[in-house]
Structures are given as structure tokens and as C-alpha cells.
């Protein structure tokens with residue numbers, strides 16, 4: 334079992350902790366499938382919602398908040414029945430706007446795993462305004478059920494009344510809906526190919542600046558992030574932050590990063606190169622490789 338979960342396990346009901354230990358092996362990065370969840374529910378005697386609330390200390394153990402030392406854990410439950418954990422990240426010495434909130438981390442985990450809808454968000458602290466806005470960008474966002482330890486479950490529409498969202502900017506294909514842009518580039522570099530795939534799946538309906546980040550560690554493992562924009566702009570999740578969050582979920586440390594790549598489409602209205610360098614250099618002394626790709630004619 335990974336050391337980072339030792340303290341969290343002590344906060345779990347004993348029967349749940351015992352059943353969970355073998356799942357928290359070296360490969361565990363915050364994902365449990367529907368089958369594993371039903372086994373955990375059976376062994377622990379907890380109902381579905383109770384089980385997800387009980388698992389929050391495990392999600393919170395994924396946090397990396399050197400500034401606030403405030404550990405937030407979130408779980409996104411997908412339409413498939415699988416769950417995706419996430420946690421907050423703060424970059425040491427860097428502007429607070431580079432932080433990742435637990436809800437964003439969990440939702441991006443679900444997105445990167447191919448979920449087409451998030452139906453529940455379980456979080457150990459009340460979601461802030463920025464996260465409510467981020468969730469409102471998702472497919473059927475207003476219907477997402479929010480579960481908190483000490484509140485009755487309520488849809489996002491309760492937490493974000495009179496919402497502003499993608500429809501106000503005439504965007505009708507929200508985050509998590511199937512969409513892909515054509516980006517093509519001849520390359521034999523697997524990291525470039527991976528970045529190209531993720532950039533083509535990125536969500537940039539406002540700036541059209543489709544992009545992705547791939548980080549490589551010394552042992553050749555790669556960790557990706559796609560750009561996820563938001564109608565209110567500021568709550569957008571940048572690909573470097575998403576990639577850093579992916580890397581930490583996999584129990585890797587920033588000091589292992591040896592290569593970093595940002596791939597952007599050429600026809601967007603903005604570039605994330607400066608912001609990505611700032612975030613990267615807060616955690617790793619690695620040069621950011623930058624590739625700009627022309628979109629393919631349809």
C-alpha cells in the first residue's frame with residue numbers, strides 16, 4: 334500500500350479500510366470502478382452515497398497544498414458508475430491563480446478517463462464559487478448532485494442559482510461532450526503524438542486555442558493535461574495544471590519531471606506558453622518545449 338494513505342485509512346470505518354488496502358497498491362491513482370465500489374459497499378455495509386463520503390479522506394490524501402496546508406479531496410462519479418478522485422494543488426512560491434481545486438482535479442480525472450458525464454460530486458468542503466462555475470461548464474451541469482459531509486444532497490442549481498454558463502456565449506457543446514478538432518503533425522516522437530491527441534480533445538470553445546501538455550519523468554512515464562476553458566474565463570483549467578495534477582495522483586513527485594511539452598493550435602486567440610512556463614518553473618527546472626500546429630482543413 335502507498336504510504337500517503339496511512340493516516341487517511343485510520344479515519345475510515347474498519348471494514349472499509351480492510352477491504353480498501355489491497356486496492357491502494359502502487360498503481361492506484363484515484364480511480365475505482367463500479368465493480369470495486371459495489372464490493373466495497375457490500376463489505377462495509379455502507380450505502381452508495383455513504384461509501385463515497387467515507388472515501389473522502391483517501392481523495393484528500395492526494396492533495397499537495399504547501400501554502401494553505403488545507404487538504405481538499407473530491408470524488409467525481411461518472412455516468413459509467415466509476416469514481417475519480419482529485420485533490421487541491423498549490424504551486425510553491427507561485428501566484429495563487431495557478432492552484433488547482435479538488436473538484437477540478439476530480440472532474441479532469443474523469444474527463445481524461447473518457448467519461449461523457451459526471452453525475453455526482455462528493456467533496457469534503459463546500460465548493461467555492463470558482464468550482465461551482467467550473468462544474469456549470471459540464472454536460473447537464475445544473476443537475477450534478479453535490480454531496481457534502483454535513484449538508485443534504487442538492488443539485489448544482491441549488492448552489493449556483495441564476496447561473497451564467499456556456500449558453501450565454503452561445504456554446505451548446507459543453508465540457509465532456511464528444512468533440513474533436515483536427516490537428517495533424519508528422520512526428521515520430523511519442524510525446525508529441527500524445528500531446529497532439531490530447532490537444533485535439535481539448536475544450537477551448539472561447540479562445541479556440543486547443544492545447545495540451547505532456548510531462549515525462551526520468552523513467553519514461555508520461556502524464557497529460559488538456560486545456561478546459563470556462564465561460565467565465567478565469568475558472569478555466571490550464572493543461573499544465575491538469576498534467577501536474579495527473580502526475581501527483583500517480584504518486585510521482587515534481588522532481589522526477591525531466592521533459593515538458595506544450596502543444597498548441599496555431600489559430601487560437603491566445604497562447605498559454607507564458608502561463609505554462611510560470612507553472613512548470615515553480616516545480617521543475619526543465620525547459621518547456623513548445624510546438625505550434627496548424628489546423629487541418631476539413
Ligand code: THU
Pocket residue numbers: 398401403405420421422423432433434435436458459460461462464
Ligand atoms: N479549495 C478547493 O480545492 N476546493 C474548493 O472549492 C475550496 C478551496 C482549495 C484551494 C486552495 O488550495 C485551498 O483549498 C484554500 O483555498
Ligand code: ZN
Pocket residue numbers: 434435436460461462463464465
Ligand atoms: Zn473551488
